[in-house]
Amino acid sequence: MKKKLTYRDAGVDIEKAETSLSKAKKLITESHNPRVLKDIGAFGGFYEIPVEDYKKPVLISSTDGVGTKLKVAVLMNRHNTVGQDLVNHCINDIAVCGATPLFFLDYFGCGKLDEKIFAEIIEGLATACKAAQLPLIGGETAEMPDLYQANDYDLVGTIVGIVEKENIIDGSNIQEGDMILGIASNGLHTNGYSLARKVLFPKYNPDQYIEDLNSELGNELLKIHLNYYPIIEDISKQFPLKGMAHITGGGLYKNTIRIIPEGLMPDFKWRSWSVPPLFDLIQEVGNVPEKDMRQTFNLGIGLVIILDEIYTTSLLKYSKKFDHAFYLVGEIIPAKS
Numbered sequence: 001m002k003k004k005l006t007y008r009d010a011g012v013d014i015e016k017a018e019t020s021l022s023k024a025k026k027l028i029t030e031s032h033n034p035r036v037l038k039d040i041g042a043f044g045g046f047y048e049i050p051v052e053d054y055k056k057p058v059l060i061s062s063t064d065g066v067g068t069k070l071k072v073a074v075l076m077n078r079h080n081t082v083g084q085d086l087v088n089h090c091i092n093d094i095a096v097c098g099a100t101p102l103f104f105l106d107y108f109g110c111g112k113l114d115e116k117i118f119a120e121i122i123e124g125l126a127t128a129c130k131a132a133q134l135p136l137i138g139g140e141t142a143e144m145p146d147l148y149q150a151n152d153y154d155l156v157g158t159i160v161g162i163v164e165k166e167n168i169i170d171g172s173n174i175q176e177g178d179m180i181l182g183i184a185s186n187g188l189h190t191n192g193y194s195l196a197r198k199v200l201f202p203k204y205n206p207d208q209y210i211e212d213l214n215s216e217l218g219n220e221l222l223k224i225h226l227n228y229y230p231i232i233e234d235i236s237k238q239f240p241l242k243g244m245a246h247i248t249g250g251g252l253y254k255n256t257i258r259i260i261p262e263g264l265m266p267d268f269k270w271r272s273w274s275v276p277p278l279f280d281l282i283q284e285v286g287n288v289p290e291k292d293m294r295q296t297f298n299l300g301i302g303l304v305i306i307l308d309e310i311y312t313t314s315l316l317k318y319s320k321k322f323d324h325a326f327y328l329v330g331e332i333i334p335a336k337s
Contacts, residue, residue, distance in 0.1 A: 027126035045137030056165035062093040083124025088227035090159035096244035098169040099161030106139040111148035171243030171259030182329040185302030199286030273327035
C-alpha cells in the first residue's frame with residue numbers, strides 16, 4: 001500500500017497559515033477606515049475612492065520590497081521593524097508625486113511559516129499603516145519550502161494613492177537655478193544592505209556595540225525607514241514645490257535625475273550636510289570608493305525637494321518646526337555635454 005502524501009508532508013501547512021492570519025486580523029482591521037468595505041469579496045480588498053473630493057482624480061501606485069535588510073532582521077531575530085520599513089518606503093514613493101496614500105497590500109513569502117515571526121511582521125505592517133492612517137486591506141501569505149530556505153522570507157508591498165491631476169508633482173517645470181534641499185535620513189533606510197553586510201559582518205557581530213555609532217551595529221542597521229509624508233503634506237501647502245525625489249537605490253544623483261527635464265542636471269555639494277557615522281564606517285572598513293558610496297547609499301539624505309531659489313530661505317526657516325534637519329544640498333544646472 002502506497003504511503004499517503006499530504007500538502008503538509010510537502011512542507012506547506014495551510015492550517016497554520018490560516019490560524020496565523022486569524023490572530024493578526026485585529027491588528028489589520030485597526031488600520032481600516034470607513035472607506036474600507038468589509039465583509040464582501042473573498043478575493044480582493046475593497047476601497048471606496050473619495051471621488052467627491054476631486055475633479056480629475058489620478059491614482060498613483062507603487063510596489064517595492066525591503067531587500068536584504070531582511071537578512072539583518074533574521075540575524076537579530078527582530079522582525080517587527082521591517083514591516084514599518086516597507087510601508088514607509090512605499091508611502092514616500094508616491095508622496096513625492098503629490099499623492100495622498102489610500103490603501104496598502106502586502107506579500108509575505110517564506111520557506112517555513114514561523115508563527116512568531118509572522119506575527120511580528122504583521123505587527124510592523126499594521127503599526128506603520130495605523131500611524132499613517134493607511135488601511136491595510138489585503139495581502140498574500142505564501143509558504144514555499146522549495147523556493148526559500150527555511151529561515152528566510154521575503155516581504156513586498158503595494159500602495160495606491162490619489163492626487164488631483166493638476167496637482168501632480170512631476171518635475172516638469174524645474175528650471176536652471178532652482179535650489180535642491182535635502183531632508184535628513186536616519187541611516188541606510190532600505191537600500192545598500194548587500195554592500196553594507198558584505199563590508200561590516202566579517203568584522204563585526206550584529207549585536208556588537210560600536211563606539212563610533214554609539215549603538216549596537218544591528219540596532220543601527222535596523223533603524224526604521226522614515227515616513228516623509230507628514231512633512232511633504234505640510235510644506236506642499238505652504239510652498240510651490242517643483243519636484244521631489246525619494247532617495248532609494250541609486251543614491252542622490254540617480255534618483256533626482258529621474259525628475260529633471262532634459263538639458264538640465266542636479267549639481268550636489270557633496271557632504272555639505274551632516275552624514276550619519278554609519279556611512280563613514282562602511283566606507284572606511286570596506287575601503288569603498290566615493291563613487292560607489294554615492295550611487296549605493298542615501299548618505300544621510302532621504303528626500304530631495306526642488307523649488308525656486310526665492311523660496312529657499314523661507315522654507316529652511318519653516319523647516320525648524322520638523323524633527324528632521326533640512327539642508328541646502330545643491331542646485332539645478334545645465335547638463336554637461
